[in-house]
Amino acid sequence: MKIALNHKSPIPLHIQAEELLRRMIADPQFQNGKLLPNEIDLANQLAISRTTLRQALNKLVYEGLLIRKKGVGTKVADAMISSKSVNWLSFSQEMKARGIPIKNFELHVSWIYPEEVIANFFNIKTDQKILKLERLRGRPEGPFVYFVSYFHPRTGLTGEEDFKRPLYDILQADYNIISELSKEEISAKAADKFIAAKLETEPGSPILFRKRFVYDQADRPIEYNLGYYKADSFVYTVESRRG
Amino acid sequence: MKIALNHKSPIPLHIQAEELLRRMIADPQFQNGKLLPNEIDLANQLAISRTTLRQALNKLVYEGLLIRKKGVGTKVADAMISSKSVNWLSFSQEMKARGIPIKNFELHVSWIYPEEVIANFFNIKTDQKILKLERLRGRPEGPFVYFVSYFHPRTGLTGEEDFKRPLYDILQADYNIISELSKEEISAKAADKFIAAKLETEPGSPILFRKRFVYDQADRPIEYNLGYYKADSFVYTVESRRG
DNA sequence: GAATTTAATATGTACAAACATAGTGATTTA
DNA sequence: TAAATCACTATGTTTGTACATATTAAATTC
Numbered sequence: 001m002k003i004a005l006n007h008k009s010p011i012p013l014h015i016q017a018e019e020l021l022r023r024m025i026a027d028p029q030f031q032n033g034k035l036l037p038n039e040i041d042l043a044n045q046l047a048i049s050r051t052t053l054r055q056a057l058n059k060l061v062y063e064g065l066l067i068r069k070k071g072v073g074t075k076v077a078d079a080m081i082s083s084k085s086v087n088w089l090s091f092s093q094e095m096k097a098r099g100i101p102i103k104n105f106e107l108h109v110s111w112i113y114p115e116e117v118i119a120n121f122f123n124i125k126t127d128q129k130i131l132k133l134e135r136l137r138g139r140p141e142g143p144f145v146y147f148v149s150y151f152h153p154r155t156g157l158t159g160e161e162d163f164k165r166p167l168y169d170i171l172q173a174d175y176n177i178i179s180e181l182s183k184e185e186i187s188a189k190a191a192d193k194f195i196a197a198k199l200e201t202e203p204g205s206p207i208l209f210r211k212r213f214v215y216d217q218a219d220r221p222i223e224y225n226l227g228y229y230k231a232d233s234f235v236y237t238v239e240s241r242r243g
Numbered sequence: 244m245k246i247a248l249n250h251k252s253p254i255p256l257h258i259q260a261e262e263l264l265r266r267m268i269a270d271p272q273f274q275n276g277k278l279l280p281n282e283i284d285l286a287n288q289l290a291i292s293r294t295t296l297r298q299a300l301n302k303l304v305y306e307g308l309l310i311r312k313k314g315v316g317t318k319v320a321d322a323m324i325s326s327k328s329v330n331w332l333s334f335s336q337e338m339k340a341r342g343i344p345i346k347n348f349e350l351h352v353s354w355i356y357p358e359e360v361i362a363n364f365f366n367i368k369t370d371q372k373i374l375k376l377e378r379l380r381g382r383p384e385g386p387f388v389y390f391v392s393y394f395h396p397r398t399g400l401t402g403e404e405d406f407k408r409p410l411y412d413i414l415q416a417d418y419n420i421i422s423e424l425s426k427e428e429i430s431a432k433a434a435d436k437f438i439a440a441k442l443e444t445e446p447g448s449p450i451l452f453r454k455r456f457v458y459d460q461a462d463r464p465i466e467y468n469l470g471y472y473k474a475d476s477f478v479y480t481v482e483s484r485r486g
Numbered sequence: 487g488a489a490t491t492t493a494a495t496a497t498g499t500a501c502a503a504a505c506a507t508a509g510t511g512a513t514t515t516a
Numbered sequence: 517t518a519a520a521t522c523a524c525t526a527t528g529t530t531t532g533t534a535c536a537t538a539t540t541a542a543a544t545t546c
Contacts, residue, residue: 058301059305062302062305185478185479186429186451186478186479187451187474187475187477187478187479188431188449188450188451188452188472188474188475188477189449189474189475190448190449190474204447204448205433205447205449206431206432206433206447206448206449206450206474207431207449208429208430208431208451209431229431231430231431231432231433231449232430232431232432234430234431
């Protein structure tokens with residue numbers, strides 16, 4: 001394992017250390033309750049201060065990936081939670097897995113000036129155009145979900161891509177961007193006129209609304225995604241185990 | 244607000260600071276996007292170092308209760324109720340942490356013959372009565388969630404318990420059952436007449452519907468829970484990392 | 487008057503140093 | 517032998533300091 005950080009890089013050292021620790025966690029070498037190197041040694045090896053190393057460790061402890069014990073050491077937590085694989089399937093993969101035939105009703109690509117919320121999430125100015133992708137998808141009988149995606153300029157997407165391929169394939173294969181982390185917010189709301197028209201339903205009818213924030217390997221924002229699901233067309237499942 | 248920490252206490256200063264910050268978060272004074280005092284001033288007021296204060300702040304930022312912005316300041320996150328899959332706080336604990344006052348509108352205990360779905364989940368016959376717990380809860384202004392829970396006989400619950408205490412406390416403290424694993428399904432649906440009446444809204448209005456399957460230490464089913472949330476009163480957040 | 491520069495302010499990153507405390511195991515003591 | 521003590525190790529807490537960077541607003545320049 002490469003055990004050195006780039007002190008010249010603009011990426012903060014504690015972020016780099018965190019990434020390295022994540023790789024260590026994945027390493028079978030540290031799997032079965034074996035202890036990681038102690039903080040002082042590890043900090044010395046990485047040529048960073050113990051404080052900075054602890055910043056990285058703290059985050060992973062918060063996430064439940066590491067367990068620290070005073071006077072003893074730090075070890076990798078027992079693996080848990082399996083909702084990940086389900087969560088990380090793309091829409092089309094997910095439907096395919098359930099044997100649901102998919103029809104693409106609309107696909108619209110445009111370059112727009114981002115709203116403040118989005119610019120804020122992407123950490124860019126509102127005067128820089130970004131790629132917007134709208135998709136209406138569903139069963140052959142009719143649409144049941146309307147997606148809107150916004151992409152950070154750093155993705156390099158031109159808008160000319162073949163969006164019939166899974167999006168995360170395009171990003172990974174053609175632009176070497178791996179969606180690493182996603183945060184989602186699920187809520188219910190009533191359909192407004194626009195959404196109701198798209199989904200061929202009545203304004204005011206219940207919609208499962210899903211916001212999705214996607215980050216890359218370095219925890220940099222790459223996609224902001226909104227999904228409007230017709231009620232009863234979609235169930236979101238989560239499995240969690242006490243830490 | 245008492246704005247002093249006990250430097251003699253064995254409780255670490257950053258924990259005390261965290262508690263104080265939680266109280267500040269609950270304070271209407273800081274509610275509507277107003278900024279908290281800046282870190283340096285606040286640290287001085289509390290007579291602790293900025294580093295120690297930041298230790299407390301970090302935790303609350305991680306929990307999503309505070310939002311920090313470089314060059315601007317720190318503010319309380321919008322009080323949209325949210326649930327972290329990571330986090331095993333009960334409903335009331337969670338609301339308390341966010342400083343949202345909770346009112347219990349109804350609490351109804353009964354013994355019923357289970358429907359087939361439930362008997363199936365519990366792996367019991369439908370001719371054995373089980374405990375059903377219905378609760379209507381919300382803010383002082385009005386209810387926003389209606390819960391229905393069914394418990395496996397193995398929990399030992401008699402129905403005489405003080406259900407104002409957190410449920411998971413009762414199970415753990417009095418019956419030595421630890422809820423270890425939960426599977427959830429989230430979807431949207433329209434309120435039927437019964438639910439609409441409970442939640443004081445219109446039939447047909449959007450509802451976030453959450454089914455929850457809870458298992459104990461030995462992966463045996465112990466609770467079947469249904470939650471009907473008024474739209475826009477509840478956001479379900481999930482964070483997942485590629486496995 | 488509009489555009490640019492500058493200064494003030496607040497959070498972000500990073501280091502070094504010191505002492506506290508919990509766990510472990512070896513050593514000493516009753 | 518069993519119990520108490522002690523030293524060692526690793527994490528936990530806390531401070532002080534310094535500089536970096538994003539944001540905003542005021543001052544300056546064109």
